[in-house]
Amino acid sequence: MRNHSSSSGALSVLMRFIRFIDAVSTFAGRTSSWLILVLTLIISFEVVSRYVFGWPHDWVFDTSYMLFGAVLLLSGAYALATDSHVRGDLLYSAFPPRMQASVDLSLYLLFFVPGVIALLVAGYWFAAESWAIRESSSLTPDGPPIYPLKMVIPVAGALLVAQGLAEMIRAGICLVTGTWPDRVLDPKPVDIERLRAEVLGSSSSETRVSP
Amino acid sequence: MSFAVRFGIGLLLTVFAAVFLVFVATPDTNDGHVGLMMLALVVSAILIGFPAAFTMMGMGVLFGLYAFRGDFHILTNLVVQRTYAIVTDDVLVAIPLFIFMGYLVERANLIERLFSSLHLAMARLPGALAVVTLVTCALFATATGIIGAVVAVMGLLALPVMLKAGYDAKLACGVVTAGGCLGILIPPSVMLIVYGATAGVSVVQLYAGAILPGLMLTGLYVAYVIIAAKLKPSLAPPLTMEQRKVPVPAYATRLGWNGDTRALPALIRALKGRRNTNVPLSTLTMYLALATLPLLAYLLLGQLIFQWVVAPTDAAEPAAAGASASAFWIISAALGALLMAAYAWFTVARFEILKMLLGSCFPLAALITAVLGSIVFGLATPTEAAAIGSLGGIALAAAYRRLNFFMMRDSLALTIKTTAMVGWLFIGAGIFSSVFALLGGQALIEGWVFSLDLSPLEFMILAQLIIFVLGWPMDWAQIIVIFIPIFVPLLDHFGINPLFFGLLVAINLQTAFLTPPVAMAAFYLRGVAPPGITLNHIFRGMLPFLAIQILALVLLYTFPAIGLWLPAQLYG
Numbered sequence: 001m002r003n004h005s006s007s008s009g010a011l012s013v014l015m016r017f018i019r020f021i022d023a024v025s026t027f028a029g030r031t032s033s034w035l036i037l038v039l040t041l042i043i044s045f046e047v048v049s050r051y052v053f054g055w056p057h058d059w060v061f062d063t064s065y066m067l068f069g070a071v072l073l074l075s076g077a078y079a080l081a082t083d084s085h086v087r088g089d090l091l092y093s094a095f096p097p098r099m100q101a102s103v104d105l106s107l108y109l110l111f112f113v114p115g116v117i118a119l120l121v122a123g124y125w126f127a128a129e130s131w132a133i134r135e136s137s138s139l140t141p142d143g144p145p146i147y148p149l150k151m152v153i154p155v156a157g158a159l160l161v162a163q164g165l166a167e168m169i170r171a172g173i174c175l176v177t178g179t180w181p182d183r184v185l186d187p188k189p190v191d192i193e194r195l196r197a198e199v200l201g202s203s204s205s206e207t208r209v210s211p
Numbered sequence: 212m213s214f215a216v217r218f219g220i221g222l223l224l225t226v227f228a229a230v231f232l233v234f235v236a237t238p239d240t241n242d243g244h245v246g247l248m249m250l251a252l253v254v255s256a257i258l259i260g261f262p263a264a265f266t267m268m269g270m271g272v273l274f275g276l277y278a279f280r281g282d283f284h285i286l287t288n289l290v291v292q293r294t295y296a297i298v299t300d301d302v303l304v305a306i307p308l309f310i311f312m313g314y315l316v317e318r319a320n321l322i323e324r325l326f327s328s329l330h331l332a333m334a335r336l337p338g339a340l341a342v343v344t345l346v347t348c349a350l351f352a353t354a355t356g357i358i359g360a361v362v363a364v365m366g367l368l369a370l371p372v373m374l375k376a377g378y379d380a381k382l383a384c385g386v387v388t389a390g391g392c393l394g395i396l397i398p399p400s401v402m403l404i405v406y407g408a409t410a411g412v413s414v415v416q417l418y419a420g421a422i423l424p425g426l427m428l429t430g431l432y433v434a435y436v437i438i439a440a441k442l443k444p445s446l447a448p449p450l451t452m453e454q455r456k457v458p459v460p461a462y463a464t465r466l467g468w469n470g471d472t473r474a475l476p477a478l479i480r481a482l483k484g485r486r487n488t489n490v491p492l493s494t495l496t497m498y499l500a501l502a503t504l505p506l507l508a509y510l511l512l513g514q515l516i517f518q519w520v521v522a523p524t525d526a527a528e529p530a531a532a533g534a535s536a537s538a539f540w541i542i543s544a545a546l547g548a549l550l551m552a553a554y555a556w557f558t559v560a561r562f563e564i565l566k567m568l569l570g571s572c573f574p575l576a577a578l579i580t581a582v583l584g585s586i587v588f589g590l591a592t593p594t595e596a597a598a599i600g601s602l603g604g605i606a607l608a609a610a611y612r613r614l615n616f617f618m619m620r621d622s623l624a625l626t627i628k629t630t631a632m633v634g635w636l637f638i639g640a641g642i643f644s645s646v647f648a649l650l651g652g653q654a655l656i657e658g659w660v661f662s663l664d665l666s667p668l669e670f671m672i673l674a675q676l677i678i679f680v681l682g683w684p685m686d687w688a689q690i691i692v693i694f695i696p697i698f699v700p701l702l703d704h705f706g707i708n709p710l711f712f713g714l715l716v717a718i719n720l721q722t723a724f725l726t727p728p729v730a731m732a733a734f735y736l737r738g739v740a741p742p743g744i745t746l747n748h749i750f751r752g753m754l755p756f757l758a759i760q761i762l763a764l765v766l767l768y769t770f771p772a773i774g775l776w777l778p779a780q781l782y783g
Contacts (some may be wrong), residue, residue: 005633011548014360029624029628029631030620030624033623033624033626034623036307036308036311036621036627036630037311037623039304039596039599040308040311040605041600041602043308043594043598043599044598044599045603046595047595051590051591061301064304064594065298066299067299068298068303068307069299069631070298071627072297072303072631072634072635073298075627075631075634076634076635078626078627078628078633079628079631079632079635080262082628084628084629085262085263085264085265085631085635086630088216088217090219090258090260091220091223091258091259091260092259093260094219095260103259103260104261106608106750107225107259108265110269110270111256111265111266111268111270111273112268112269113269114269114272115265115270115271115639115642116265116268116269118268118286118287118290119273119290119291120289122288122291123291123294125287126291126295126757127610128517145694150295151293151301153294153298160618173545177446181323181515186624187625189625189628189629190735191358191361192739195360195367195739196362196367197749198323199323199364199368201366
């Protein structure tokens with residue numbers, strides 16, 4: 001009895017840890033996602049300014065790839081937290097949960113950890129060098145500072161290491177309990193419930209077509 | 212054990228057997244063989260179901276450590292340089308923007324209006340509902356590029372209508388799945404950007420090249436449905452008069468018109484007559500303005516063509532001037548007569564259809580044309596066109612009263628998830644392929660392929676077959692970033708244009724969505740289909756369309772001009 005309660009206590013501590021990491025990754029991803037809107041507006045502004053008023057801005061080119069790069073780097077852990085990285089579903093979805101968990105745990109240790117740690121370490125030195133000389137973009141004359149983007153690389157590495165740890169704990173919990181812990185609720189690319197509500201909801205007011 | 216699982220395990224065993232054979236059968240193994248082993252491990256990890264991006268990254272690091280003989284410093288340098296190259300790639304910037312545009316257009320929710328207005332407009336065609344489904348899918352899939360969403364929404368919307376009209380369930384499922392997959396071929400598709408960035412082919416040329424094959428494939432689908440409906444009307448019975456009836460608006464009934472009243476003369480009579488007492492003048496004026504739109508479009512287009520095409524030719528070649536000017540006037544006179552005839556044929560019912568099309572089909576078509584046109588004619592880069600397209604998507608969502616904070620937040624979240632999936636795949640593949648080339652795996656494969664002494668045709672069939680088979684267990688993005696870098700250096704030896712190869716790959720990868728047992732489109736449809744529709748119906752319904760895709764592949768290979776004519780015309 002005591003044994004059971006202490007193991008469930010450990011479980012809840014682990015679950016709280018996973019939820020915290022998930023929340024950090026989701027926050028980083030969701031916040032950076034608004035940069036895509038900024039990117040849309042900046043490039044649209046430049047198109048109008050350049051082609052309609054003949055007034056081009058050099059900084060738009062550098063800014064656009066920097067925004068893209070920052071979003072891409074910061075969204076890696078978010079995609080991991082929401083299980084959106086593409087995986088081959090052929091065998092995996094047919095496995096029972098414990099087998100999925102053991103595959104995940106071993107492959108995370110074998111493949112994920114070395115790659116992401118290399119990214120974290122390498123990104124740190126890369127950013128430190130760039131910061132030391134306050135590096136500017138050399139792609140355009142008088143380019144804007146480039147070190148902020150380079151500093152996002154180790155941040156992305158750190159987020160991925162943390163999220164990877166959370167995923168491994170998740171797999172460990174599944175190995176013990178036999179069921180996958182829940183994930184954060186997040187919009188799905190194909191949200192059948194929403195589509196169904198939209199199609200059925202509006203067809204009741206627009207019944208004139210479908211007989 | 213399902214067929215899919217047995218197939219996956221079989222493929223896994225094949226990979227292991229191949230690696231084993233390479234190591235046992237070759238007397239002198241070198242680093243290149245280690246590279247091949249790495250490739251085999253990556254493919255097996257992906258088959259088992261580990262996220263491909265991080266598999267490639269980890270493999271690249273582990274085998275890189277071996278390749279650099281344990282020099283961690285050079286290795287980390289490689290990792291960060293490859294990562295940095297991807298995050299600052301100005302071609303890839305277009306990807307999130309196109310995805311964003313897709314989610315915005317999807318949320319504007321005009322697919323339903325599109326379907327119902329096209330339904331009325333094409334009601335007389337044989338197999339009308341199936342044709343309309345295909346056209347709706349093609350338009351919507353082109354604008355959004357989200358295959359699952361198009362298949363799911365058409366499964367909810369069009370499938371019940373077709374089944375109720377007595378359509379064959381297999382045909383109905385086939386058109387929904389086949390139509391929904393058109394979006395990955397017809398530009399502006401993200402797949403072509405990914406191919407362009409991987410193979411070093413201009414995305415602009417790929418877009419120009421993919422337009423005609425995409426239209427050809429859509430046309431072949433439509434032709435198949437019409438022929439099938441003509442030959443065997445039980446598959447797709449013609450719509451009854453009741454189903455074809457166009458609702459006559461309230462104002463028209465109040466004026467005493469019916470569906471067959473000629474719209475334009477009646478409108479003018481109503482405007483000056485006394486019979487308009489119970490209809491506000493503003494309504495009539497609005498309809499009259501709408502009715503004159505085709506005339507305005509005709510005049511504007513004529514003016515533009517005269518100014519930009521005919522007049523410059525006149526100035527440049529006075530000798531040819533007379534000919535081109537008279538051709539212009541003859542054509543515009545003929546078109547003008549056609550327009551007049553159209554106005555005479557324009558009844559109130561048809562006018563309603565035009566109005567519905569203007570509210571659904573037209574904004575979407577205009578958005579696609581503007582985005583694609585500006586890219587293909589070199590007016591804007593793909594990134595710029597995608598940004599403007601996203602702005603258009605925001606405007607569209609606003610116009611259909613769908614724009615709000617939550618919708619924007621969700622669209623952005625979905626956009627970056629897809630971007631992360633594709634982008635990190637690029638990062639992983641960048642590290643992986645550097646190490647693969649460093650170990651000499653690429654050279655080994657090249658030597659082996661050249662030693663087979665294949666003809667270009669044999670090589671092409673082999674390459675497409677490999678991609679076709681890989682398309683079952685793997686995602687299109689994985690296939691492109693892992694395998695295209697291996698194929699592209701070989702193309703030169705066989706004298707194959709990488710642009711042409713890309714178009715074939717794009718059609719080929721589309722078939723993967725329709726090939727049982729893992730066809731993704733089928734499972735999206737199964738999730739929403741009414742009870743009684745089984746996976747078996749869906750799979751059997753997809754087969755004719757799969758055959759058409761293979762026919763399209765053969766046609767494109769036999770007549771490369773289908774893909775290469777437009778880029779050659781535009782860019783020389």
